[in-house]
Amino acid sequence: MRGTNRSSKEWVSTTRRFWVLVYRYAGLLMACFLIVAGLTGSILAFDGEINGWLNPPQRVEARGRLMLDPFELRERALALLPQGRINAITFQRKPGEDYSLRVQAREDPATSQPVDLTFNTLTLDPYTGAELSRAKDPDGLWLLTRQNFIRFIVALHYRLAVPGSIGTWLFGIAMVIWTIDCFIDFYLTLPGQRVGGGDRITRRSWWMHWKPSWLVNWRGSPYRLNFDLHRASGLWTWVMLFVLAWSSVAFNLNEQVYTPVMKVLFNMQDPFGDRPVAQPPQADPALDRREAHAIGVRLMAEQSRLRRFTIQREETLSYYAEKGLFLYVVHSDHDVSDEFGGTMVLFDSTTGTFAGLLLPSGQDAGTTITSWILTLHMAAIWGLPFRIFVCVMGVVVAMLSITGVYLWWKKRRSRAVAQARRIRPATASHA
Secondary structure: OHHHHHHHHHHHHHHHHHHHHHHHHHHHHHHHHHHHHHHHHHHHOOHHHHHHHHOOOOEOOOOOOOOOOHHHHHHHHHHHOOOEEOOEEEOOOOOOEOEEEEOEEOEOOOOOOEOOOOOOEEEEOOOOOOEEEEEOOOOOOOOOOOOOHHHHHHHHHHHOOOOOOHHHHHHHHHHHHHHHHHHHHHHHHOOOOEOHHHOEOOHHHHHHHHHHHHOOOOOOOHHHHHHHHHHHHHHHOHHHHHHHHHHHHHHHOHHHHHHHHHHHHHOOOOOOOOOOOOOOOOOOOOOOHHHHHHHHHHHHHHHHHHHOOOEEEEEEEEEEOOOOEEEEEEEEOOOOOOOOOOEEEEEEOOOOOEEEEEOOOOOOHHHHHHHHHHHHHOOOOOHHHHHHHHHHHHHHHHHHHHHHHHHHHHHHHHHHHHHHHHHHHHHHHHO
């Protein structure tokens, strides 16, 4: 029996050392990504307020007038730019503020290539339809200006501002490692299954062995303080750390990793992603926008009766040529976010045939989980208190990486000093 206990302990010890090494070097690999993601995430928790301060919306006076219908505003915008195409209509308008539309370039019949538009956003007076301004997103992130500051922070946050898809892939892979690392971190904080003498840990003694992992000795040495901060902070914020890690995979590697995994684990529905690409894609839909809107309203009302949800407000109507679909989006009582809606019906852009429904919650476990973790990641719920919490979480993420690197460096330095001390007596005896 003693031999069996000894071999069991050796196996547990070897397994734990293996996962310690995995955790240590995974942390070093991710450190740069997580420090950048954490600090930029703290800023992005207040991206709306910061961008509104840097680039305040143009104010327009109502003067007793009613705002124009969004379809009328789109038609007036298209009249100003015959070489442009507007595929998305936003129904939410704020009194006294301008109305912006995203513009795409039409193809030149002679070359079959998009014409070179000097802008991609057109801003109108919502009361008259008069043009207020034209703007184009900067092609690059430098030089840093008021207009592209938040855009630059976003690019840093999810791809280190590396051009193309390389940064997205690198960040996505780092986030996959972080997701797995969350479980390794939690496992390494747990006490062993036995105590001295081979006695099993009781429930009370098990908690007493685990309790120090949740505490910080503020009077300890610098190394001990960093160790406690690293371990305890990771435990107290573990759930949110996992939410941030797995949702980051959804943002960066949605089609490649996130959706396939969620489909396997939860049979998550994906009516848009499962729709085949239209062959050939139609640049312009057969249905008129007003007609498409009427169909969307009807289909959404039918689904609300069947699925028993309440429609609260309209959000957008968008056309996706690649799939040949219209997406009609509203905010309903099944939405998780306070700020934006995600209740969506999809229908064919030629026939108006119903193609699917997406409910942010209550439809299937995978979609519900996705809605929650993405909303929590973006701090789009529970108002200012939660935005402050997410801002603090960004600092915590950066702190965990910094303390992890510090602990690795101190251990490496201690091993180097110990090795040097072992070498000196051997050198002296040979002399």
